[in-house]
Amino acid sequence: MVRKFVLTNSRGDSVSWLSTTLFASSPSGLGLAIDNTYSPYQSYFIKTKSQVSQGVMQTTILFSLIKSKTYQTFADFAEFLAYQPYTLEYDTDAGTWYRDCYLKEMPKSEAGIDSAGLLDEQITLEFINPWYNNKTAEYKSYEADPGLAVYGKGYFNQIQPRLPQIANSLNQLNLVKNSEFVQNLVTWNVNADTASLDTANKYNGSNSVKISESIPAWRTPLQSDKIILIAGQQISFGITAKIGTASSDGTGVIYNIRFYDESDTELLSVDDYVESNTIHDWKSYSHNGVIAPDGSVYARFSVWIANQIVSGNVAHPIVVIGNQMGTYEPGEQLRGDEFFVYLYGISEDLNSPFTDYAKVGMTYLAA
Numbered sequence: 001m002v003r004k005f006v007l008t009n010s011r012g013d014s015v016s017w018l019s020t021t022l023f024a025s026s027p028s029g030l031g032l033a034i035d036n037t038y039s040p041y042q043s044y045f046i047k048t049k050s051q052v053s054q055g056v057m058q059t060t061i062l063f064s065l066i067k068s069k070t071y072q073t074f075a076d077f078a079e080f081l082a083y084q085p086y087t088l089e090y091d092t093d094a095g096t097w098y099r100d101c102y103l104k105e106m107p108k109s110e111a112g113i114d115s116a117g118l119l120d121e122q123i124t125l126e127f128i129n130p131w132y133n134n135k136t137a138e139y140k141s142y143e144a145d146p147g148l149a150v151y152g153k154g155y156f157n158q159i160q161p162r163l164p165q166i167a168n169s170l171n172q173l174n175l176v177k178n179s180e181f182v183q184n185l186v187t188w189n190v191n192a193d194t195a196s197l198d199t200a201n202k203y204n205g206s207n208s209v210k211i212s213e214s215i216p217a218w219r220t221p222l223q224s225d226k227i228i229l230i231a232g233q234q235i236s237f238g239i240t241a242k243i244g245t246a247s248s249d250g251t252g253v254i255y256n257i258r259f260y261d262e263s264d265t266e267l268l269s270v271d272d273y274v275e276s277n278t279i280h281d282w283k284s285y286s287h288n289g290v291i292a293p294d295g296s297v298y299a300r301f302s303v304w305i306a307n308q309i310v311s312g313n314v315a316h317p318i319v320v321i322g323n324q325m326g327t328y329e330p331g332e333q334l335r336g337d338e339f340f341v342y343l344y345g346i347s348e349d350l351n352s353p354f355t356d357y358a359k360v361g362m363t364y365l366a367a
Contacts, residue, residue, distance in 0.1 A: 004091040005059075009083040020065050021073055027059040030090070055127035056104065057088070063119040070111055070119045081106065088125065097133050101125040170326030175227045175319045176301055179331035181207035187225040194305060195221030203240055203282050203315035206330075211253070211303060212245070212311035224301040227319055229259075231296045236325035238286035238318050239303065241274045245311035250277030252310035255285065255303055257319065259296040267293045276310055284316070289323035 005017035005024055017024035037049035064073040081103055090097045104124040111117050165173055178187045185197050190209075198210040211221045229235065239255040247253070253274040259267045272287040292299070301319050316328045 004089075006089040006091070008087045008089065009080055010085055011083040013080060013083070015077070015080060017059070017061065021063075022077065023062040023065075024059045025062070027057060029055055029057040031055075052130070055099070057101070057125045057127065058122055060120055060122045063121070065118070067111075067117045070117070074108070074119050074121070078106070085128070086125070088127075090131070095133060097131040099127050099131050100129050101127045165332055166329045168320070168326035168329045170320075170322060170324065172320035172322055172326050174329050174331040175229075175321070176317045176331040177225045178333060179206075179317050180333070181209055181315070182333070185209070189223040189225075191219060191221045194219045195303075198313055201242075201313045203242075203313075206315050208313040208315040209303075210311070210313050211305065213252075213305045213309060216307045216309060217305070218307050219305040220302055221305060222303040222314070224317065224319075226298040226300065228298050229292050229296065229321070231292050231294050233292045233321050234323045235290045235292055235299065236286060236288040236320050236322055237290070237301060238284060238316075238325055238328075239274065239314050240282055240284045240316040240328070241312055241314045242282045243274070243276050243279050243310070243312040245309065246279050247276040247306075247308040247310040249308070250275060251306055252276040252308035253303065253312060253314075254306050255287075255301070255314075255317075257287075257290065257299050257301055259293055259299045261295045262297045267296050271304070274312075274314075276308075276312065282315070284328075286318075286325045288325055 003018075005027070006014055007017065008014040015022055033053040033055070035051045035053050036047055037051075038045040039048045040046075061077075063077065064070045085100055085102050088099050088101055090099070102125070104126045106123045107121055109119070109121065111119050167173055178185070181188075181197060190196075194213055195209050195211050198208045201208045201210065209222055213219055235257065237255070237257045241253060241255075243253070251273050253276045254271050255274060256269060256271045258269045261267055270287065270290050272285065274285055275283065299319070301317055303314055303317075318325065318328050318331070320326065
């Protein structure tokens with residue numbers, strides 16, 4: 001394998017030192033030097049201190065293979081070096097290693113006969129750390145033995161993984177996170193006085209949220225997490241609901257979308273109504289083609305109670321991009337700390353290890 005150097009500056013720009021534009025040769029200073037301090041004892045010397053010396057790399061760079069471009073290539077490289085510090089990438093058959101550094105010296109002479117009219121200069125870099133690389137280590141537990149039972153107390157981790165999202169009949173994705181109302185309504189803002197998770201009243205296998213108000217008041221029982229969007233997009237939204245206690249005029253339950261700018265200022269609120277003046281079973285409602293106003297960066301889906309006595313259940317909230325809304329499909333189910341459930345108790349599962357799977361990032365340092 002041919003060794004390769006790539007230098008990246010603090011702006012994120014990278015240049016290869018093995019190209020027709022920049023070619024590095026005769027590199028030195030890639031190894032290690034240690035300053036040791038000893039204390040003499042009779043005919044023996046005891047090491048009292050060991051200090052890794054700062055590494056200094058030197059290499060000669062040929063600027064371009066085309067005579068008419070050699071000075072411009074040097075100027076471009078000098079501009080690249082203006083953004084410090086740098087990270088030097090060193091690729092060999094031993095893997096890819098990195099080292100952070102600053103520029104110490106890059107002289108400038110004239111193109112000479114010895115270099116065929118091309119500029120070649122010696123660059124000096126001062127390292128500020130050892131060589132390092134980043135790897136990922138994975139651990140997977142042993143296979144379960146159905147003949148071996150484990151009975152023990154401890155903390156057992158349960159993780160709900162991200163479920164693949166499915167596009168609906170109009171090839172739209174539901175932008176409402178946790179639209180199935182799992183994991184105790186995580187990602188939802190819930191008014192506990194007027195809303196609660198209802199796993200008994202399901203709609204097409206999905207959990208619902210029970211909403212109720214016994215004293216007329218303006219309430220927002222349920223509000224979604226941020227829905228990221230772009231100003232000017234057409235948004236359609238909807239909900240499925242059933243009513244257990246009818247309101248006085250049929251406008252007691254409102255489903256709503258609100259648009260916000262980057263400073264969290266509300267720019268627009270669009271309401272629509274669930275038929276709530278009669279008791280009825282599950283019905284689906286939609287509002288199509290709302291244009292996200294200028295300056296909006298996100299929206300929130302909400303369910304309101306409009307100053308009336310009413311009760312019912314809501315399920316299948318949906319927000320999509322488009323001037324019409326297709327069929328309901330579940331929104332994104334997140335991974336992360338909010339979806340970790342930590343339980344302490346007794347495990348009676350067959351051969352269940354405390355850790356089923358672990359994955360960690362490790363950084364290796366070379367002296």
